[in-house]
Amino acid sequence: MFVQIEDLVYQYRNASEPAIKNFSLQLNEGEIIAILGESGSGKSTILRLLAGLETPKSGMIIINGQKMVDDHTFIPPEKRGIGMVFQDYALFPHMTVENNIKFGLRHMTSKQKQKRIEEMLELVNLLDYKKRYPYELSGGQQQRVALARALAPAPSLLLFDEPFSNLDASLQMKIRDELKQILKQTKSTSIFVTHDQVDAAALADRTVLIEKGVVKNISKVEPPKSYSLI
Amino acid sequence: MKLVQQVKTQINMWAILSFVFIVIILLPNILIAIHFFGEPNENWFHIKEYLLFDIFYNTSILLVSTGVATIIIGTSLAWMITVYKFPLRNFFRWGMILPLAIPPFIGAYTYQGMVNYTGFIQSTLRNSFDLQVNQKYFSMMSMEGTIFIFTMFLFPYVYVITKSFIENQSSSIIENARLLGANSFETFVRVVLPISKTAIVGSATIVMLEVINDYGVVKYYGIQTFITSIFQTWFAMGDRESAFKLAGTLMVVVIFILVIERVIRGRKQFSYSTTKIRPIQPKQLKGVKAWIAFSYCFTIFSLAFLIPFVQLIFWMLMTYERILTAEFYTLVKNSFFAASVAALIIVIVGLIIANYSRIHQGLLPKFFARVTVLGYSVPGAVIAIGVITIFLMIDRNLGSLFKLFSIDTTFVLRTSIVMLISAYVIRFLAVGYNSIEAGFEKVGTTFTEASRTLGLSTFRTFLKVDIPMVKGAIIGGFILVFVDILKELPLTMLLQPFNFQTLATRAFRYANDEMISEAASASLLIILISGICIFIFHKVLDRGEAN
Ligand SMILES: Nc1ncnc2c1ncn2[C@@H]1O[C@H](COP(=O)(O)OP(=O)(O)OP(=O)(O)O)[C@@H](O)[C@H]1O
């Protein structure tokens, strides 16, 4: 198992009951998982726990053989090698597209960095935009920069929190297909959160349904049947 | 094991530094509390018997009258300027903040200089109309005069805070009241005042804390208050114990005011809705009404800014040749140096504490934030005697330490500028902190989290993301603190090293030595710098609101 999540429990400081109760999940390398659930069901909280932005009350997370969290361990977010695309993208407004992508690159010569930036920009089809600032981009372009920024350090796991919620419907479909292509092309293991069944079915290999912090159902997505027009 | 993990994630550089700063802030107060409950001496019984009643009486009158007067003037102006258009309204909108650029003590001696025997009012009456007036009615040096000065130079606090509160309300509230049949005055009294209660009470509290903190006005006008009594017992009588007792009693008064504020404010917080609201569209006033509104604003503006400002310019023109010497430049240098060093330290300390309480939730960070803000409620003179006492202790210990190693040293912290700057930092940290905290609040935590998932530690995130993103708030905080220190009097008077004077203390000394026109140059420089900062602020603020 590439990612192993066992019995995670998390309770917000001022809440009366846990937001996440005994959450367990396993992922294979390169797999795409969709977490589905109503608003307030705890989807974002799971991603935050994985990223290390919150500390679970109990439970264990192992990624690629490295223990991230258990009763004795807590690896801080910056040492986890997990990429995250935020719902509102969180692009640094004081940096250009190029510098946003460069932000997470470490232990590289500047030539290597430059090469990596170009690769990423090409991947998300934004080569001409590297000198722009985030506010000079459309919503869809911002989303792609956020993706490129998260992918650039080659994270072992990628997390997406409602990646399409800020885009209008027609753009959603286009970006969704692009995203799937990119994720498969880069063989990224990823988890994304959504409350849209259609998104989940189109993108993921498996979907996890949660309700009030508890896993209700895990199901495989059937590969789309090919319709033939006769 | 769980606990150890928790502690490990909680205790880090940020927590430790914040803790150290908080202890430093609290130390003078703790010292005062200890002495407050200590054995009283003979003199204290004397003070208690003959002075304390007067002090309490004067303080209560000053607080209540100034509080009420600033609320009346401040809220009426805020309402008028927000909902009506009349001649010069756009100018008054920010011009009404300008009186804050004049420290009350400068206003006090300027007004006294205008109305006394040699002042321009009496000279004009004498020379042009051959009128001799009863001196009794031509002196500001009374309780009424003091209240007038405080009201004129402090009402902008109420005005600014209430105005921005009303401006942030949706126009539908006012429109609804009108639709329900209320006229303007009714709307003001029955809708606007109640919903602005938090803002009004909060700003009136600031005014009262300023009145309590004041030394210059009451000393010059001869009104006995806590601060003047602390100066007397400390300086004139050399009776530290009684000064501590007075400071402690004053702190009880301060706490009382803060509690009352809490009670009046209640638990209801009328929070702004996050969705974009339709701003209030001011209504054009016509005819007599427009001129009444204009005259009211113009009168207040003249009394609180224009008249004293013009008078000071006259005095400066009379004296500047004698005043603008090398000594004056030393004053400027001293003021700028002390204010900018202290403001720099405050901004750094404020950033650390704000960042700590932002990243970590929980009681301790919240407590830290609270203490930081409360620092501003402690009057400067109280902080000063607390700080002196601490430095005396440090000096004593350092002295014996140096002797131990038989190092001959004349280095004494107590008389150095280190002490003055430490006290500034303790007193004004809240001002810088508030600005920075507001900046962080606006930015949120997502960018910090994004940076950390991209592999940057808290510290590197702080440098590369957090600081650049709240740059505006940092600069704003720096300027606010800088101006406050430039105007500061009581703390500086108590703690300034030998041969070290600031523009404010020099101006006060001139005025106190009946050399009122000589005080004008230093005063004007203070007013000019403060005024420019206020102007910049207003412009930046307006631009921010427009976006
Ligand atoms: N900072 C917080 N403090 C206290 N409770 C919180 C906090 N953040 C979230 N919660 C609560 O935890 C639960 C799960 O929240 P979470 O944000 O994970 O939901 P979500 O599934 O992502 O919802 P949405 O689809 O609306 O984004 C909710 O009941 C929420 O109210």
Ligand SMILES: [Mg+2]
């Ligand atoms: Mg969510």
